[in-house]
Amino acid sequence: MHVSTSILHAGEDREEYAGAVNPPIYHASLFTFPSMQAFLDRHQPSEKRYTYSRDANPTVRVLEQKMARLENADGCVATASGMGAITAAILSMLNAGDHALAVDSCYGPTRRFLDTMARRWGIETTFFPPTADDLSPWLRPNTRLVYLESPGSHSFHLQDLARLSAQARAHGAVTIADNSWATPLYQQPHQLGVDIVVHSGTKYIAGHSDLLLGLITANEPLLAQIRTVAIALGATLGPAEAYLALRGLRTLPLRLRQHEAHAQSVARWLEDHPKIKRVLYPGLPSFPRYELGRRQMSGYSSLFSIELQPPATPQQRHRFVDSLNLFSIGVSWGGYESLIIPLLTPDADVRALHGRLGLNDDCFRLCIGLEDAEDLIADLAQALTLYETSVA
Ligand SMILES: Cc1ncc(COP(=O)(O)O)c(C=O)c1O
Known part of the structure; x- marks a missing residue:
């Protein structure tokens, strides 16, 4: 069955x-x-x-x-x-x-x-x-x-x-x-x-x-x-x-297909953006061990991380996140709504862990929800433009 x-x-x-x-x-x-x-x-x-x-x-x-x-x-x-x-x-x-x-x-x-x-x-x-x-x-x-x-x-x-x-x-x-x-x-x-x-x-x-x-x-x-x-x-x-x-x-099969399609569109768009250094998404061929992922998974959900470039000041990071309209700031994921959190933390042990995992203060985690992918991309585009003008 x-x-x-x-x-x-x-x-x-x-x-x-x-x-x-x-x-x-x-x-x-x-x-x-x-x-x-x-x-x-x-x-x-x-x-x-x-x-x-x-x-x-x-x-x-x-x-x-x-x-x-x-x-x-x-x-x-x-x-x-x-x-x-x-x-x-x-x-x-x-x-x-x-x-x-x-x-x-x-x-x-x-x-x-x-x-x-x-x-x-x-x-x-x-x-x-x-x-x-x-x-x-x-x-x-x-x-x-x-x-x-x-x-x-x-x-x-x-x-x-x-x-x-x-x-x-x-x-x-x-x-x-x-x-x-x-x-x-x-x-x-x-x-x-x-x-x-x-x-x-x-x-x-x-x-x-x-x-x-x-x-x-x-x-x-x-x-x-x-x-x-x-x-x-x-x-x-x-x-x-x-x-x-x-x-x-x-409705999991329906939702997951939509999450995946939207995440692919948004991740690919972000990967080509000049202010994005890296997109850490197992569904992108650029992801480390992509072939292993293809072998043991049959699809990809919609949670991934990005790194901004060049390195941002605290004010610039706040500006980027706060200017997003469709991404709520929240720690969980997997719901119908899009989310973002900064990965920076004052906790010394977690900072050391992030160092080992290749993460830093310019990394943010996104969960791509069921909103229209074009709307999500437009929202990220305007926030990245604001970020760009603030770092220029
Ligand atoms: C990967 C992972 N495993 C387990 C949990 C814990 O689940 P719950 O919040 O339902 O206790 C979370 C929650 O964020 C998670 O992200």
Whole structure:
């Protein structure tokens, strides 16, 4: 079955909810039982009953089943945010005394979690360069986890998912990959050998900047381990968010095609502009490791970074951003609206990281939304003209 069909039909059983086209929001913390025997039998695999919404909820279950189908995994655990998915996945795989490897370009809060809380619990993490194709220099006898994120969300570095997951497996370590940028429509990490896939569904999957959502997909027996930890942490998803996420998910293929087409137009236009030094977009042939991206992804979403030239003063950077009319200033991405953020930061550790990733104070991250691409280009053109006159 094609993906656009699975998105609409997987996990749906309309007869279960009076023929309603959309699964209703089961606004219930609790499910009751008609008899003591039914209660005692509730854990039998043949019983399709629900007990308590922290463990499972019918609306959430539809979303999980669709997502499992899209990522080609045995199952999915939906969580209250992307970070809920990431921390539950990591914690379900590691014990005190274990060592983890994580890509240096991973999402900042993921890095902070590994570097601070996980460290306090006796888990040590080494961050390896995102261009590494061989993990041998960093693998230790107790390395149990390799954490990947391809593309990253600031510098967009790619990792060879098949190669690194094969090496991790040979070492006895599991791999987790954050697939938020590409979505299951454009990248299938499980098919490339990755054990666990995590998503900030808050981004393209929900698609409307109106909810937080995390998703974890895996095969058994890892899936059961992950579900136990996610339930214990209590960070599972509520039914109202699941309903909104389902609503977003149904149009993901359409939205993503449009995001991609617009991002390609805007990125190509920016690449030719004299005031733009670099466009860091995995969809451009000029992008480092473009061929790897073509091999392991079937399309590109719409988040990328640019670098202005010549180097700007703080006032010029403010002028460029503040003169944009169609790009809101905001940290998230994947909604229908276009966004921009400066990548400059006063944080010394993040500045050092940015130095390693080739980013600097003249870099900005753009998310290309569903506005008309010509309008977005016209908006960027007038802001760059103002920037140009201010640097002249
Ligand atoms: C790449 C990436 N992964 C994970 C997350 C965390 O997701 P959430 O904000 O839904 O917790 C984000 C959020 O920005 C992200 O950009």
